[in-house]
Amino acid sequence: MSDATLAPPPGDSRLAYLRRRLFSTWFDGIVTVVSGLALLWLITTVLSWALLDAVWSEENAEACKDAAGACWAVIDARGRLILFGLYPYEQHWRSALGCAIIIATMGLSCWPAMWGMWRLLGLWLAGFGSFVILLHGGVFGLEVVTSEQWGGLALTVFIFASVFVIGMPLAVVLALARRSNLPIISWMAAIFIDTVRSLPLLTILFAAAVVVPFVLPDWAQGTKLGRVIFGFALFYAAYQAEIIRAGIQSIPKGQEEAAQALGMTYRSTVLDIILPQAFRNTLPSTINQVVITFKETSIVTIIGFFEVTASASAAVGRGEWGAYYVEVYVFVALVYFIFVFGLSRYGAYLERRSRLSHV
Template sequence: MAITAQIEREGLLAVIRRRYFSSLSNAILSIVSFALLAYIFWTVFDWAILSAVFSDAGGPEACQQTDGACWAVIDSRWRLILFGLYPHEEHWRSGLACIVVVLMTVLSCIPRFWSGKAISIIWIGGFATFYFLMKGGIFGMPLVDEQQWGGLSLTVFIFVSTALVGMPLSIVFALLRRSELPWISRLTGLIIDSVRSLPLLTILFTFAVVLPFVLPDWASGDKLYRVILGSALFFAAYQAEIIRGGMQAVPKGQEEAAKALGIRYGARIRRILLPQAFKSALPATINQFVITFKETSLVIIIGFFEILASGNAAYGRGEWTFAYVEVYTFIALIYFAFVFSLSRYGAYLERRMDIGDR
């Protein structure tokens, strides 16, 4: 915003001259840096576009005759990367389920739906639609077990499930930790600090492998849902501290005034404390969502066929083993699209709320 204002006030050429060519040393450094960036850009552009092979019509042999990228592996294996082990004839369900999640996320970002009731309806309804599309067994759709889920749809399912379970749990943790009863606040603090002191991979391994040995068969459940619970607990422990920090930023006089007016505890929390706490904690909350989405890749360690494992399988076959860079680049672009969108939306919310405060 500051640079834009300077350009409007002084002009583009004047800003460039002052920032990059104000002295001889700055001019030399700027020219060398621009030349290096141009060389890197041209090298990547030539590798990724000009000299690349995009179609798998010629097979792997066509890629070995050029120095460019072999995007033919994506053309040949994109279904495996995006859908994993999901039945081929039912891929439309997996793709439609991912579109439902994207639509659910977009609706959640529209200010018109920023109320507890509307957000709950959107997320619960969207998640239920996603689950029944993936699982099937209704409306004539064949049943597909969770063991056959994979690729991008499994990554999205783990992320959405973690957020859907972890966010309410984090609010409960934050409220319990600020309880006026010492034994409740201290016990909750012990749980939160214990979970935060452990690596996520340790928690996922414990829920996936160790927990069935200490629970009866009827209570152990499917491994996928145990992993989601472990991920949600880890998310809730960190998010609870973020929310509690936001609560501490709310002036105490507001809650005391609400008590004096006879407003009940639930209404005070729902209408006064939490809205302001989430507003103060917005940047850290967006960052926590970004971290959670990236950490879904850890489930590959405990045997799930998410998008990273699907990518490994895509180039793991003998004829495509040389194209691992292209496969990982494609997966990185998918992660970038999700994470960059979240971060830009977080920046938009910060600007919007700053404007509203003036």
């Protein structure tokens, strides 16, 4: 019945509305004025720091010493280092294109028309394939660039996308295995999830990068980046599996029994009845986990990868720019914000889309 609130009485103009909401008592008035002034002060301070008093271009870098505002010249000079890391300078276009391809692939797979197992599989194989070919090179006359030299935004986005694409199916399998009727399978899934969850991500990544080479023979090692992504994906899958399990358990048992009674196969029961509802019910926590994963990619700096955050700290780690770390971190925060905000908006869209019309 929420649609039926009373219309404001005639004559209650916007001004009167404001007076009623903000200045109805003398105490309200003081709070309004004080917080309004504080807000105004905050906005003008930030604006004059970030825009009015700022130094914008590298040519004026000398002026940064005396400027009262931000020194965006550091982004002008070091921006390419932040966005591309240690990738060879002349080859930056490859890194940029690769990054665009991964972002486009992610964007396309968010589009409902692409939702089909084969379509998604083809899309991601094409996306990842062209990314690796572009960045690694060695074919089509492209110079070889080993994955140790990959960096910046392309690396951040690649790690994130790979972790999600490997981790999500794994999480579904783990969640189903944990609910399996066969004790050994459910037991093993539970042990796996609990073990991985009880280890810090840092430990897993460090072990994947540094300890695994001592344990596995050469041929089974893969690249360091590959091992790190795999370790990260295991970590993601353990958490995501529990989220999905919560979703599965929120579905009344009767639905599964009804499906069995109708003679539906296990495969069809899971794919058509259980999972769609489980995903819908856990959308907020899934988006949460995805957003956390995106931000956690910065941990790979500890094994020497130059993703965006590590590149940013390298960008300020040079005598002449050392004083302008605030500007650089604000820039990096903006980059993260664009992605994370995009992800959460998409999550909100999915929630709206999957809302049941008849409830």
